[in-house]
Amino acid sequence: MSGSAVGVRRLEPAAITGVMSREVANFRTFWKATAFSSVLEPVVYLLAFGLGLGATVVDKVNGLDYVEFVGTGMVATAVIFSSALPAMFGTFVKEHFQGTYDAILAAPVDVEELVTAEMLWIGIRAGTFGCFPLLVTMLFGLDPAPGMLLVPLFAFVTALGFAAFGIAVAASVAKIDQFNYVTTLVITPLFLVAGTFFPIDQLPEGFQIAAQLNPLHQLVELVRHACFGFEAADALRFAGLFAFSLATWRIAVRRMSTRLVD
């Protein structure tokens, strides 16, 4: 094969799609389990929080039925749990136990292309599975709205950021046990203070300000507004999520370059 078939430019589509094709080939072996949990989890949450809590303790939140409030918020939950965690564990396993990245980087693929492909694949997956709670909530009475068509895009862009975050974390820890610190200190607080289960304005002022910096909260707001009516600040929210993904992408590339190239 001639070397001229491989350019020297960055982010070659052929390299990125090649890496993604590996992910697709692997995903075909376990997609049923992933799809099962992605559908069942929101059902369980909606039954427990939406119907259980909604029927007994909370009736309406910010003018919305509690089941709709939780169901729309759960898009963000699905996104973080199907992006940050697979990125953390998947990256670590592929690097340390499977030697996958050694194999890929022996082909004409560089670290930036590898990280980008991994992010894109996780983003597509999480963007898709992130919509499941919305679909399930429709079964519980949420009315369809044209703005909902943008939810996959919002979920995808946010998932890219959390995928890159997970990759960067995996490239920074020495042992897989150290993920416990990240899930406890970062992911769980982000998930809880996203406005999924209760409105942020019930929190003390300091937490409310911190919540504004939480990408998951911005995603929750965008999804709710997609369902019930956008507001002007949503463009800014989306731009913020885009910037978050861009920043974490560069950090992930840098961390992985340090880790994978001796």
Added chain:
Amino acid sequence: MPAIELEGVRKRFGPITAVDGLDLEVPEGICLGLLGPNGAGKSTTMRLLTGQAIADEGRIRVLGHELPAEAKAARAEMGVTPQLDNLDVDVTVEDNLAVFARLYRAPDVRAAVDRGLSLARLTERRHDAVDKLSGGMRRRLLLARGLIHSPRLALLDEPTVGLDPQIRTQLWSLIDGLRSEGVTILMSTHYIEEAERLADEVAVMAAGKIIARGRPSELIATHAGRETAEVYGPPDRLADVRRAAESQGLAVRPAGPAVAIVGAERARDGAVPPEAVRRAASLEDVFVLLTGEEAE
């Protein structure tokens, strides 16, 4: 133009110098065996050649590409078989190959996969998951994966490590086939027999440097002479034999339960006892004399 050129290459990992001023040139079309004990720097050298490790000092050119700047273009023209099995075990044989056909930008992925299957002799098992294959089949697949794009240069890092002799012979046939097609091969190994059978030239590596290089017959003639005499017996007897041989300037090395007197044809009266087993000098004699390590 040589396929591989390394000049004064040095690579350190903290206080450890894995590759220490390495000079190595591999002409196109030959199979060079990089022979050395564990920790000699063979695998690090392989990673330097793919750009997966960056040299601290020195110059590396692979197939005319300057590394690390042009590592990606160089990798497009080379194929790598790693020491460790890193196949995707849940994925089918043909999907494992198809992924790498795409990564190597094969113009016709299906044709490349068929060629890879044929090379690995796994056409009948194409739809099986890799974890259903035997160890030998997986090794053949690993080799075929790195050759799916018909590379000009093949880097084989301990290609038969840990395999039983029968499977090793199968892989040797595959590697020999590559050599006859004119593919340049750099093969690291610590198996003497592998280097003897496959390599046109052997470079002995120790402590990050090439300490000897040549055709196996040349290395044997230069470093071990024509004949080696192996003497078996109790430790005291072997110590006496060693003393007598060394007093005549002969090299003596341990050989399992025996001692081997290298260059036995030069021995004068008494240095080689009558019960010694004489045999032709081998590459193993050279390896042990030069590296001080027992061969495998």
